[in-house]
Amino acid sequence: MRVFSMKAKKYLGQHFLKDKNIIKKILEFSDINKEDLVLEIGPGKGALTNYIFNYTDNVVLIEKDKDLIPFLKKNFPKALIFNLDACNLNLEKIFSQAKKFFQKDFENIKIISNLPYNVGNIILINLLSFFPLIKDITVMVQKEVAERIAADPKSKKYGFLSVLLQTFFKIKKGFNVPPKAFFPPPKVYSSVIKLIPKPYKEVKYFYENIENYKKFLTKSFSQRRKKLKNVCSFFPKEFLDKRAEEIDVESYKEIFKNLNVSYLDIYDI
Numbered sequence: 001m002r003v004f005s006m007k008a009k010k011y012l013g014q015h016f017l018k019d020k021n022i023i024k025k026i027l028e029f030s031d032i033n034k035e036d037l038v039l040e041i042g043p044g045k046g047a048l049t050n051y052i053f054n055y056t057d058n059v060v061l062i063e064k065d066k067d068l069i070p071f072l073k074k075n076f077p078k079a080l081i082f083n084l085d086a087c088n089l090n091l092e093k094i095f096s097q098a099k100k101f102f103q104k105d106f107e108n109i110k111i112i113s114n115l116p117y118n119v120g121n122i123i124l125i126n127l128l129s130f131f132p133l134i135k136d137i138t139v140m141v142q143k144e145v146a147e148r149i150a151a152d153p154k155s156k157k158y159g160f161l162s163v164l165l166q167t168f169f170k171i172k173k174g175f176n177v178p179p180k181a182f183f184p185p186p187k188v189y190s191s192v193i194k195l196i197p198k199p200y201k202e203v204k205y206f207y208e209n210i211e212n213y214k215k216f217l218t219k220s221f222s223q224r225r226k227k228l229k230n231v232c233s234f235f236p237k238e239f240l241d242k243r244a245e246e247i248d249v250e251s252y253k254e255i256f257k258n259l260n261v262s263y264l265d266i267y268d269i
Contacts, residue, residue: 017047017114019181026192027051029174030112030138037106041086041113046075060098062086087122091130108135115139131207137195146191153248160221166249168203169195216256220244
């Protein structure tokens with residue numbers, strides 16, 4: 001593959017992965033097989049992409065930086081490539097086009113990404129809208145973000161993102177990645193994690209009411225140091241003297257299920 005010398009763009013949160021050992025560890029952790037349809041978000045200069053093709057030829061690339069598109073098309077002619085912003089990605093359309101492009105009837109899509117630091121959370125939350133299509137998601141994010149995603153109740157890192165993603169996924173922790181593995185090096189460590197979807201029947205209600213569920217969690221954690229009786233009016237009595245960070249995921253799910261969803265529609269909570 002021809003080396004591409006374009007400088008990283010700070011406003012896009014670009015940090016290009018360069019450590020081959022880390023790349024190999026990510027792919028081993030992601031567990032790709034040759035029949036998988038793999039979507040890579042933010043391939044950049046193709047460091048990870050180059051190795052993905054050792055596992056499967058069914059590769060879709062989503063790259064926001066239009067200056068990288070000619071390079072990616074030249075070096076990965078077998079890939080289906082889109083110049084799109086992953087923050088508002090329509091995964092359903094991508095999936096449909098991928099089936100036509102590869103002429104295969106895939107059941108789902110496997111996602112892998114070195115997510116941009118500045119929008120990683122937004123991308124993950126957006127992907128929830130297409131939950132039934134996802135086989136699993138292997139991502140590298142800031143270490144602090146990974147800790148928030150996997151956090152347990154009664155910890156400082158536990159919050160909106162923890163509950164939302166743990167409602168839909170089992171979080172598998174991978175490994176940490178030092179700044180020197182990138183160019184330019186970020187100021188913080190990164191972590192690789194895998195999000196493994198829970199059975200659809202278990203999360204169906206939350207998927208069908210995803211916007212209200214996000215609204216419910218946002219309000220619950222809006223003043224996390226206060227007791228819930230001073231924040232929300234919709235929690236059962238037994239939770240009112242607790243803080244949001246003290247309630248586990250299963251309890252949040254049960255409370256939301258018992259709410260009148262129309263209440264959340266009508267009132268700006």
